[in-house]
Amino acid sequence: MGVSGCGKSTVGEELAKQLGVPFAEGDKLHPASNVKKMAAGTPLNDDDRWPWLDLVGADLRKGYEADGIVISCSALKKIYRERLRESCGGPLAFVYLEGSVDLLTERMGARTGHFMPLSLLQNQLATMEVPTGEPGVVTVNIDASPEEIVANALKGLASL
Template sequence: MKTIIVVMGVSGSGKTTVAAMLAGALGARFLEGDDVHPRANVEKMKSGTPLTDADRLPWLQSIAREIDDWRAQGEKGVVTCSALKRAYRAIIVGDRPEVALVYLRGSRELIQHRMAARHEHFMPVGLLDSQFATLQQPEPDEHPIIVDVHGGPSDIVAEIMRRLGA
């Protein structure tokens, strides 16, 4: 079984909720990828400005370092990261054989509805279009576990656990 799980998807897909529950179910460490964004990135997103690849690079490198620390310590971990582009996933998953990619897939309408209902998050609903425009869904050669987000978090976690063989 893979020991480190990257939970990806657009903002509002449920990454934090699902990943935290998954980490608990696996007895694994948990890292909310948004927590390692440089302050300038958070401010940029709050203002409604999409991040560039250059903005994202230090963030992705921080997540990759955390994954490598877990690997070096032999720890299990679950991390959230939008990982919208294949190039981003190459940085954080790359050729790390113990890392699994879980893609939380949902329609724009469902995710917009969820984003509109949440409070105290820096990502405005107005950036959802840029998230979907940037999204490159994982390809079969990336061996993603793709889970539809129409169900509740516990159903999604159960499906991920089943697909992980846990």
């Protein structure tokens, strides 16, 4: 979990591979209207996010019932994470990918082919409710190689 550009997809895919479970890209669950809105530089609001979070939650439940899944999802607010916890049907861990504004800006500016424009990063950062102190959360700094980030995430998850 984390804001756009933090590496959710890259880290999530490798975590899933190392854990031997499927990976699902949460961005692919957004309705077309959300993608269109974000691509135009308009931030999503809670009403836009609830149906998407319900789809993510349904996939989490299916994954939980099938012995595991890793899903990338921004999960910016505590209330969103609570909704996902309720939907899951069992224990749910979050890996919060944390990074500086400069690093996030650099990463978002360098990527191509993604609907989320750099202009929405500040809105996501303002919306983010850092999950410090919440149960089942591992915080990993993204100022490292993908391999180090995944290793740190796995180490944190093992300690939960």
